[in-house]
Amino acid sequence: MIKTDICIVGAGPGGATTALKLSHLGIPCMLVDKAVFPRDKVCGDAISGKGLMVLRRIDPGIVERFEAATEEQVPVWGIRFGTPTAKQLDIPFRPDYDPANDAKQGFVCKRLDFDNRLVEEVKRRSNVQLFEGISIENYERKANGYLVSNADGSFQVECRILIVANGAYSAFTRHHAKFDKDDGHYAGGVRAYYRNVKGLHPDGFIELHFLKEINPGYLWIFGLPNGYANIGLGMRSDHISQRRYNLTKGLQDIIANHPDFQGRFEDAELLGKITGYGMPLGSKKRQLSGEHYMLVGDAGHLIDPLSGEGIGNAVYSGFIAAEQAQKCLEANDFSASFMNAYDVRVERVLGKDMEVSYQIQQMLARPWLVNLAAWLVLRNPNLMYVISQMYSDMEYRKKALNPLFWIKMMVSKK
Numbered sequence: 001m002i003k004t005d006i007c008i009v010g011a012g013p014g015g016a017t018t019a020l021k022l023s024h025l026g027i028p029c030m031l032v033d034k035a036v037f038p039r040d041k042v043c044g045d046a047i048s049g050k051g052l053m054v055l056r057r058i059d060p061g062i063v064e065r066f067e068a069a070t071e072e073q074v075p076v077w078g079i080r081f082g083t084p085t086a087k088q089l090d091i092p093f094r095p096d097y098d099p100a101n102d103a104k105q106g107f108v109c110k111r112l113d114f115d116n117r118l119v120e121e122v123k124r125r126s127n128v129q130l131f132e133g134i135s136i137e138n139y140e141r142k143a144n145g146y147l148v149s150n151a152d153g154s155f156q157v158e159c160r161i162l163i164v165a166n167g168a169y170s171a172f173t174r175h176h177a178k179f180d181k182d183d184g185h186y187a188g189g190v191r192a193y194y195r196n197v198k199g200l201h202p203d204g205f206i207e208l209h210f211l212k213e214i215n216p217g218y219l220w221i222f223g224l225p226n227g228y229a230n231i232g233l234g235m236r237s238d239h240i241s242q243r244r245y246n247l248t249k250g251l252q253d254i255i256a257n258h259p260d261f262q263g264r265f266e267d268a269e270l271l272g273k274i275t276g277y278g279m280p281l282g283s284k285k286r287q288l289s290g291e292h293y294m295l296v297g298d299a300g301h302l303i304d305p306l307s308g309e310g311i312g313n314a315v316y317s318g319f320i321a322a323e324q325a326q327k328c329l330e331a332n333d334f335s336a337s338f339m340n341a342y343d344v345r346v347e348r349v350l351g352k353d354m355e356v357s358y359q360i361q362q363m364l365a366r367p368w369l370v371n372l373a374a375w376l377v378l379r380n381p382n383l384m385y386v387i388s389q390m391y392s393d394m395e396y397r398k399k400a401l402n403p404l405f406w407i408k409m410m411v412s413k414k
């Protein structure tokens, strides 16, 4: 049996970031994953600036080494929105962007590569013990922490702090932290890789299409290097059940028959299978910590309910969990009340984002509102700028909930 202060279960972006931050704080830890990296994870593969900003805070070298691997990524300079009436809006993150000289704001990069890069960063750190290919199946509460083990008990770890970062299907989250599965705050998504999709934006704009056939879900098309693209469909789980909607069939149907997409896919080749995975949304406030444990990333249901972005929040929560673990060790206090400072800080950093994103998510469920917004935006470049900022800047999302703000933007000249 191994004894350690901190055991992290799951080496995705959330768990790997926790380990990296702890390592830079000079605190040794153990990191266990059931997979052997590089491994795939069903995702849209869009890496926003939020996670990169946090990783830069740990060590700018992490992001520099990632950005140097240009063959694995496409920089994203904006968003192409498709509306229910088939209007298309190309909205850059910055009005006069210059791909040659501006700092990059986000990327599309296969999770096979991105997650592996983070694990490679972990392997550079001598004070992180990484175990791959071990699935943690049992969690036993002990007087001074947790005993975690694999199915046959051949791998056992006793720790004072357990950091649970094992994703959307975490058994600990369900059985020990007692999260219920609330379909109004959960989504399903399917993803496929294609080659030779036509009409991708030359500056890597990611495409989000709010089609009337799949309302209130959306279709995404994200370009990858070498003519590859990540195509997917996401919808909130309560709508999937109400409509008995099959996301895989829905995606196949759009690609084969939808007048706006049929042509773009006529020479496209599907690589592998269409695969689905759960998206636990952060629109419902939950208790993320308890005595001797913290939940990070998808295990804490922290996906943005508007954009479906979860990597940035997994990274951010991992960073905060590491700092909280440091405080617990210094104070020798692992009580639920002391650990609750983690919840307070996650709420302060991500809570308002989730709230605002949830309100906008509900507005987008009304196709007439999306159409009206598109109609107005096409006539007013100011609004185009606001929409693009809403995706990349949370302050703009907050302002966008105030009708006076929109009136001001519509009448202003610049």
Ligand SMILES: Cc1cc2nc3c(=O)[nH]c(=O)nc-3n(C[C@H](O)[C@H](O)[C@H](O)COP(=O)(O)OP(=O)(O)OC[C@H]3O[C@@H](n4cnc5c(N)ncnc54)[C@H](O)[C@@H]3O)c2cc1C
Pocket: 009, 010, 011, 012, 013, 014, 015, 032, 033, 034, 035, 041, 042, 043, 044, 045, 046, 047, 048, 134, 135, 136, 137, 165, 166, 167, 168, 188, 189, 190, 191, 232, 234, 276, 277, 278, 279, 296, 297, 298, 299, 303, 308, 309, 310, 311, 312, 314
């Ligand atoms: C269809 C879809 C599209 C998405 N698109 C995007 C997007 O474009 N951009 C974005 O930011 N987010 C997107 N997300 C969300 C994003 O994938 C997650 O939020 C992100 O992966 C969360 O990171 P994590 O580290 O918390 O969990 P994960 O990335 O799921 O990592 C969990 C790790 O735990 C390991 N593990 C699981 N069980 C065990 C066990 N029992 N023992 C040991 N290890 C275990 C797994 O092998 C895995 O490595 C999407 C999600 C889906 C489903």
